[in-house]
Amino acid sequence: xxxxxxxxxxxxxxxxxxxxxxxxxxxxxxxxxxxxxxxxxxxxxxxxxxxxxxxxxxxxxxxxxxxxxxxxxxxxxxxxxxxxxxxxxxxxxxxxxxxxxxxxxxxxxxxxxxxxxxxxxxxxxxxxxxxxxxxxxxxxxxxxxxxxxxxxxxxxxxxxxxxxxxxxxxxxxxxxxxxxxxxxxxxxxxxxxxxxxxxxxxxxxxxxx
Amino acid sequence: xxxxxxxxxxxxxxxxxxxxxxxxxxxxxxxxxxxxxxxxxxxxxxxxxxxxxxxxxxxxxxxxxxxxxxxxxxxxxxxxxxxxxxxxxxxxxxxxxxxxxxxxxxxxxxxxxxxxxxxxxxxxxxxxxxxxxxxxxxxxxxxxxxxxxxxxxxxxxxxxxxxxxxxxxxxxxxxxxxxxxxxxxxxxxxxxxxxxxxxxxxxxxxxxxxxxxxxxxxxxxxxxxxxxxxxxxxxxxxxxxxxxxxxxxxxxxxxxxxxxxxxxxxxxxxxxxxxxxxxxxxxxxxxxxxxxxxxxxxxxxxxxxxxxxxxxxxxxxxxxxxxxxxxxxxxxxxxxxxxxxxxxxxxxxxxxxxxxxxxxx
Numbered sequence: 001x002x003x004x005x006x007x008x009x010x011x012x013x014x015x016x017x018x019x020x021x022x023x024x025x026x027x028x029x030x031x032x033x034x035x036x037x038x039x040x041x042x043x044x045x046x047x048x049x050x051x052x053x054x055x056x057x058x059x060x061x062x063x064x065x066x067x068x069x070x071x072x073x074x075x076x077x078x079x080x081x082x083x084x085x086x087x088x089x090x091x092x093x094x095x096x097x098x099x100x101x102x103x104x105x106x107x108x109x110x111x112x113x114x115x116x117x118x119x120x121x122x123x124x125x126x127x128x129x130x131x132x133x134x135x136x137x138x139x140x141x142x143x144x145x146x147x148x149x150x151x152x153x154x155x156x157x158x159x160x161x162x163x164x165x166x167x168x169x170x171x172x173x174x175x176x177x178x179x180x181x182x183x184x185x186x187x188x189x190x191x192x193x194x195x196x197x198x199x200x201x202x203x204x205x206x207x208x209x
Numbered sequence: 210x211x212x213x214x215x216x217x218x219x220x221x222x223x224x225x226x227x228x229x230x231x232x233x234x235x236x237x238x239x240x241x242x243x244x245x246x247x248x249x250x251x252x253x254x255x256x257x258x259x260x261x262x263x264x265x266x267x268x269x270x271x272x273x274x275x276x277x278x279x280x281x282x283x284x285x286x287x288x289x290x291x292x293x294x295x296x297x298x299x300x301x302x303x304x305x306x307x308x309x310x311x312x313x314x315x316x317x318x319x320x321x322x323x324x325x326x327x328x329x330x331x332x333x334x335x336x337x338x339x340x341x342x343x344x345x346x347x348x349x350x351x352x353x354x355x356x357x358x359x360x361x362x363x364x365x366x367x368x369x370x371x372x373x374x375x376x377x378x379x380x381x382x383x384x385x386x387x388x389x390x391x392x393x394x395x396x397x398x399x400x401x402x403x404x405x406x407x408x409x410x411x412x413x414x415x416x417x418x419x420x421x422x423x424x425x426x427x428x429x430x431x432x433x434x435x436x437x438x439x440x441x442x443x444x445x446x447x448x449x450x451x452x453x454x455x456x457x458x459x460x461x462x463x464x465x466x467x468x469x470x471x472x473x474x475x476x477x478x479x480x481x482x483x484x485x486x487x488x489x490x491x492x493x494x495x496x497x498x499x500x501x502x503x504x505x506x507x508x509x510x511x512x513x514x515x516x517x518x519x520x521x522x523x524x525x526x527x528x529x530x531x532x533x534x535x536x537x538x539x540x541x542x543x544x545x546x547x548x549x550x551x552x553x554x555x556x557x558x559x560x561x562x563x564x565x566x567x568x569x570x
Contacts, residue, residue: 014329022263025319027449035213072430150224169521169522169523170520170521170522172522180525181367182489182490182491183491183509183511183532183543183545184530184532184545186489186491186498186509186511187498187507187509187545187546190485190489190498190509191484191485191498191499191500191502191507191508191509191545191546199261199271199282199284199529200258200267200269200271200284200374201271201372201528201530201547202284203284203285203286204262204265204267204268204286204392205261205527206528206529
């Protein structure tokens with residue numbers, strides 16, 4: 001009975017902790033409990049996952065840059081199925097194949113451009129567009145060189161890396177971090193619109209960076 | 210028919226009263242916020258506060274004193290062995306303090322909320338609600354007795370707080386300049402005098418706000434925006450529409466001509482205007498700082514010349530503070546402000562430059 005009560009209380013405290021409503025004392029006590037109780041650890045993970053899912057309910061979905069690479073890797077590990085060469089239909093006109101191939105390639109490129117550029121900066125957009133153009137080009141070339149139904153496992157193309165779609169950010173060095181701190185201080189000193197918060201922001205920024 | 214007209218007139222009267230009361234609430238909120246600004250600068254106080262951002266809690270102590278007419282604010286991080294952060298301002302007058310003006314209601318709606326209690330003191334909740342997604346919602350709980358903000362939250366467009374602070378202990382030390390306090394009190398009383406309707410009219414015209422600011426002359430917002438200080442005590446006139454800024458001039462070798470850069474922001478996000486421009490010392494020498502503000506939220510734009518190959522840095526977020534760095538025509542442009550990152554990006558995209566050479570006789 002006491003155990004049930006304890007867990008009920010812990011659940012409530014856990015909920016409060018995840019909602020950032022628990023007091024300092026409860027936080028310490030609960031964290032101690034979590035360290036020792038495996039079930040509670042599992043519960044924390046579940047609650048966090050639920051909370052995260054609910055918070056991200058309306059968030060846009062972004063496709064990671066390694067999305068396509070992952071598909072290629074997965075395809076490479078797939079078992080080889082029966083290789084049936086499908087003969088092209090005899091009644092199709094000669095221009096049908098290249099046109100449909102080009103249309104497929106263009107559609108795929110468009111999908112990747114839309115997907116990868118969601119929530120990206122103009123620079124990222126430009127880089128990913130270049131990546132998509134490369135993809136379209138490769139797909140077109142592939143179409144020119146292969147018949148319909150070509151062996152996917154045998155024709156192992158180089159995995160197209162969209163790593164170029166990620167802008168190359170420099171790692172802030174000590175000199176740059178120092179300069180940013182001086183900028184934050186100048187902002188606090190000369191651009192403040194209230195009295196307390198700027199100083200508090202400067203202190204917490206300096207503590208973090 | 211008669212009944213219908215009665216019902217309609219009742220609805221019209223009710224709606225008018227609702228509109229009037231909403232306007233009065235907004236006006237009360239503006240008055241409270243201005244009193245809060247004055248109090249934060251003129252009172253001597255100390256206390257402890259909890260500051261929450263990015264899932265981290267910071268315990269801080271704060272002491273605000275006035276020495277020789279200048280403000281001195283000392284903030285100490287209690288959880289770590291760090292140096293005190295001291296912010297000192299030059300001598301100030303009440304007329305120089307930031308004021309909430311009727312023009313700001315184009316981008317914020319000000320509301321009075323219910324009562325709260327912080328650090329054992331009753332306080333009134335006041336909201337500055339943005340009318341677009343270019344700035345954060347600001348929520349205050351203002352001490353009823355001394356008009357000091359006891360609790361403050363900045364909330365983003367997803368209704369999530371990006372930072373909060375709350376006093377856990379607060380004490381007014383003293384008011385060193387009794388004349389100042391009396392003057393402030395007198396003007397606050399003057400500003401609050403009259404019937405609610407009279408008060409509403411005066412606030413609409415801005416007269417009450419000017420009176421509450423110690424009676425000194427306050428330019429209307431549009432005129433204030435046009436004044437850009439160059440840091441040498443002079444003031445340059447600037448076009449408020451385009452955000453024209455004249456940087457301090459630098460003589461070329463030989464001294465026969467001077468060349469300077471003029472920065473434009475066209476367009477700026479709604480409500481934002483340039484409020485100052487100056488040179489600031491940085492680790493690399495002297496950089497230009499232009500301050501843009503909508504009255505409640507501000508952004509500093511720093512320009513430094515690029516002597517090395519341009520680098521791109523990831524945007525940084527620290528609570529409500531966002532930092533964006535970009536390279537623009539041989540300059541590294543860094544934007545720092547307590548606005549969403551997308552607003553910094555908008556401001557950056559509006560930057561334009563003009564180089565002007567003036568021949569001197």
